[in-house]
Amino acid sequence: MNEVILIRFNEIHLKGGNKHYFLKLLINNIRHALSGIDCKIENIQNRVLVRGYDDADEIVEKLKFVFGVHSISKAAEVNNSEEEIVNFVKNITISGSFKCQVNRADKAFPIKSNEFAAKLGEIVLNNNSKSYVDVRQPNTVINVDIRETGKTYIFYHTTYAYSGLPLGEHRDGLLLLSGGIDSPVAGFCMAKRGLRQDILHFDSFPYTSTQAKQKVVDIAKSIKDKIGAKYMYVCSMTKMQEEFHVNCKTEFAINLLRRAMIRVANAVCKQYGYKTIITGESLGQVASQTIESLTSTNSVAEYPVLRPLISFNKDEIISLAKEIGTYDISILPYEDCCTVFLPRNPIIKPKVEDAVREEAKINYAELLQAVINNIEIINLDE
Ligand code: ATP
Numbered sequence: 001m002n003e004v005i006l007i008r009f010n011e012i013h014l015k016g017g018n019k020h021y022f023l024k025l026l027i028n029n030i031r032h033a034l035s036g037i038d039c040k041i042e043n044i045q046n047r048v049l050v051r052g053y054d055d056a057d058e059i060v061e062k063l064k065f066v067f068g069v070h071s072i073s074k075a076a077e078v079n080n081s082e083e084e085i086v087n088f089v090k091n092i093t094i095s096g097s098f099k100c101q102v103n104r105a106d107k108a109f110p111i112k113s114n115e116f117a118a119k120l121g122e123i124v125l126n127n128n129s130k131s132y133v134d135v136r137q138p139n140t141v142i143n144v145d146i147r148e149t150g151k152t153y154i155f156y157h158t159t160y161a162y163s164g165l166p167l168g169e170h171r172d173g174l175l176l177l178s179g180g181i182d183s184p185v186a187g188f189c190m191a192k193r194g195l196r197q198d199i200l201h202f203d204s205f206p207y208t209s210t211q212a213k214q215k216v217v218d219i220a221k222s223i224k225d226k227i228g229a230k231y232m233y234v235c236s237m238t239k240m241q242e243e244f245h246v247n248c249k250t251e252f253a254i255n256l257l258r259r260a261m262i263r264v265a266n267a268v269c270k271q272y273g274y275k276t277i278i279t280g281e282s283l284g285q286v287a288s289q290t291i292e293s294l295t296s297t298n299s300v301a302e303y304p305v306l307r308p309l310i311s312f313n314k315d316e317i318i319s320l321a322k323e324i325g326t327y328d329i330s331i332l333p334y335e336d337c338c339t340v341f342l343p344r345n346p347i348i349k350p351k352v353e354d355a356v357r358e359e360a361k362i363n364y365a366e367l368l369q370a371v372i373n374n375i376e377i378i379n380l381d382e
Pocket residue numbers: 175176177178179180181182183200201202203261278279280281286336337338
């Protein structure tokens with residue numbers, strides 16, 4: 001008997017002719033996630049196996065965040081032999097409700113799934129006085145996966161990952177990352193759909209501190225592997241914000257800042273080949289996230305703006321932020337560029353033409369170009 005880790009996936013099965021492409025991506029991403037750990041990765045039909053490791057828990061924890069992976073189980077590997085399977089099942093110790101589930105991918109195996117599950121269930125029951133069968137809502141499911149390869153995998157602890165699609169090869173997305181709770185979660189949600197992203201952050205130094213910037217770098221580093229990021233672009237909005245503050249209507253400050261952010265993002269996309277912009281906006285969360293405000297920012301976008309949190313409630317975002325490990329950094333109390341020059345009554349339903357009129361009051365093109373010319377690039381791997 002060998003111990004292995006059995007990895008299962010789901011959506012990839014729906015990919016028809018493209019299945020092999022997605023599977024290759026997934027396996028590459030699994031290899032990348034486990035690089036540095038001594039183990040062997042094996043692709044068997046419709047499953048991936050990891051073997052020859054020391055610490056299973058460390059591997060399971062890493063695989064949990066590889067998108068495309070549906071579930072991960074530490075499993076016993078035996079031959080497709082009734083005797084070997086029964087011998088293993090005889091030694092399982094459990095208590096409470098359980099059921100046995102047999103998946104017979106190897107049709108040459110002589111006993112039908114249901115019949116074999118009943119037989120194995122009886123063995124478990126006889127050997128575990130505190131266990132009982134519950135086929136509807138068992139505490140433990142003992143899975144017996146009889147594969148076409150001649151090997152059977154028996155497992156009864158499963159960790160569920162996030163499913164979705166494997167991160168693509170190219171970094172196609174540009175995530176607008178603030179120091180708040182929402183934007184890292186937005187990046188995570190798009191990565192779950194296979195979108196690899198780099199990061200763009202705006203600061204307003206010296207109104208925002210170097211600690212505030214460091215906090216965002218820390219968030220970026222904590223999500224970089226999950227979203228497949230390599231670079232973080234940082235640029236300063238200070239001069240533009242000062243000009244808005246002095247020359248434009250106060251209630252437009254955030255609206256004008258958001259439009260400027262998108263224009264800088266357009267330029268970064270154009271220069272470095274990103275195809276889409278991602279934000280952590282959620283409908284109605286604040287004045288800058290009403291339909292009218294989103295219309296105003298969309299009207300300057302030259303790339304699709306993806307807002308995966310648009311329908312999320314704040315508590316849903318917070319619980320995901322905790323799961324992915326960004327929450328504790330996000331709540332550190334440093335100021336953000338949006339809080340600098342914050343108007344007391346920001347406009348809730350800005351009209352595009354009004355924003356355009358406000359922008360005409362300053363030397364917009366020159367200010368924007370200065371922001372774009374002074375972008376700092378941070379390699380997150382260093
Ligand atoms: P929270 O709402 O939790 O304070 P947030 O990140 O959502 O944090 P908002 O002010 O709601 O902050 O901003 C909406 C979106 O705009 C963010 O999710 C982010 O994508 C983008 N954004 C805001 N500020 C910045 C910034 N300083 N740099 C880059 N993107 C930003």
